[in-house]
Amino acid sequence: MFDIVGIDYPCVDLNVNVDTLPESNGTLMINSLSWQGGGKVASGIVTAARLGAKCAIAGAVGDDRYGSFCRKDFVDHGVDVGFLKTRKSARTALDIVLSDKETMGRSLIFHPGDVGRLAENELPYEYLKNTKYFFMAWLDSSDRKAAEAARKGGAKVFIDADSYSDELVRYIPQIDVFVASEFVYEGMFDDRNYEKNCRTVMKLGPEIVVFTLGERGALGMSREGFFQIPAWNVDVVDTVGAGDDFHGAFLVGMMQKGWSVERIAGFASAVAAIKCTRIGGRAGIPDMQTALRFMQTGEIDYTEIDKRVKYYERGMDYV
Numbered sequence: 001m002f003d004i005v006g007i008d009y010p011c012v013d014l015n016v017n018v019d020t021l022p023e024s025n026g027t028l029m030i031n032s033l034s035w036q037g038g039g040k041v042a043s044g045i046v047t048a049a050r051l052g053a054k055c056a057i058a059g060a061v062g063d064d065r066y067g068s069f070c071r072k073d074f075v076d077h078g079v080d081v082g083f084l085k086t087r088k089s090a091r092t093a094l095d096i097v098l099s100d101k102e103t104m105g106r107s108l109i110f111h112p113g114d115v116g117r118l119a120e121n122e123l124p125y126e127y128l129k130n131t132k133y134f135f136m137a138w139l140d141s142s143d144r145k146a147a148e149a150a151r152k153g154g155a156k157v158f159i160d161a162d163s164y165s166d167e168l169v170r171y172i173p174q175i176d177v178f179v180a181s182e183f184v185y186e187g188m189f190d191d192r193n194y195e196k197n198c199r200t201v202m203k204l205g206p207e208i209v210v211f212t213l214g215e216r217g218a219l220g221m222s223r224e225g226f227f228q229i230p231a232w233n234v235d236v237v238d239t240v241g242a243g244d245d246f247h248g249a250f251l252v253g254m255m256q257k258g259w260s261v262e263r264i265a266g267f268a269s270a271v272a273a274i275k276c277t278r279i280g281g282r283a284g285i286p287d288m289q290t291a292l293r294f295m296q297t298g299e300i301d302y303t304e305i306d307k308r309v310k311y312y313e314r315g316m317d318y319v
Contacts, residue, residue, distance in 0.1 A: 035315020047248030148265035241281020
């Protein structure tokens with residue numbers, strides 16, 4: 001029995017941090033450079049595993065060096081890769097993630113590779129029948145089929161809704177836990193009557209509705225009522241992957257006995273905040289003890305985190 005099974009299309013992130021974005025024909029000094037695994041569900045699954053959940057990832061990578069890196073990174077974090085397919089003579093996706101201190105924003109340059117998505121006959125049905133949560137971010141036919149199989153096995157369907165689409169809105173009745181970005185909120189609603197609008201989404205089917213608002217925190221609703229929480233105050237280095245890690249931590253929070261949905265959201269926000277103090281989507285992910293201590297004291301223990309920062313600086317050397 002797994003706590004979480006997710007499907008994604010893993011990639012490698014080459015994270016580059018600079019002071020300001022370059023001008024045409026300009027030259028810049030890189031502040032920090034880090035090779036890390038990427039992908040929305042993929043990084044969320046790694047977060048959940050680091051926080052103590054039993055997790056599995058399904059998807060595909062190429063038989064290139066990037067694919068080997070992705071697989072090793074999952075294994076190093078304790079994620080089951082029994083259904084992570086390796087495509088022969090295929091190239092794994094690569095993101096060049098450029099973040100800058102001036103705007104605290106990020107820009108992505110993406111090479112999709114040619115691995116392709118999982119076919120329905122490649123889905124991890126053995127795992128889907130034996131998990132508490134199914135974690136998805138895409139809405140292709142295979143993801144929908146996997147969600148249907150997981151639900152039949154008794155799992156809750158959890159989605160990382162990062163961007164708005166009419167297709168997403170139509171699919172909401174099939175989602176148990178709906179955690180979406182501010183961009184989805186803005187696509188669905190044209191006002192800030194948050195409580196009313198969260199209730200509107202809940203009426204479509206989800207048990208829990210949460211919207212993340214970046215530096216403005218998060219808000220949501222469940223049967224416990226409406227809540228709104230501020231963001232944690234940290235020295236931000238890089239926001240890449242913060243939303244992915246929020247989702248993974250939210251799932252782990254749901255597994256804790258006696259936690260309200262508001263506390264779960266606060267915990268997920270804390271994990272994402274700690275991540276933001278280091279470059280990339282995975283180097284700064286804390287373990288459970290570090291996250292809870294931060295929530296209690298505001299202090300971050302970087303002993304283990306900075307070992308991973310150094311590890312990821314050499315990225316491809318470890319494959």
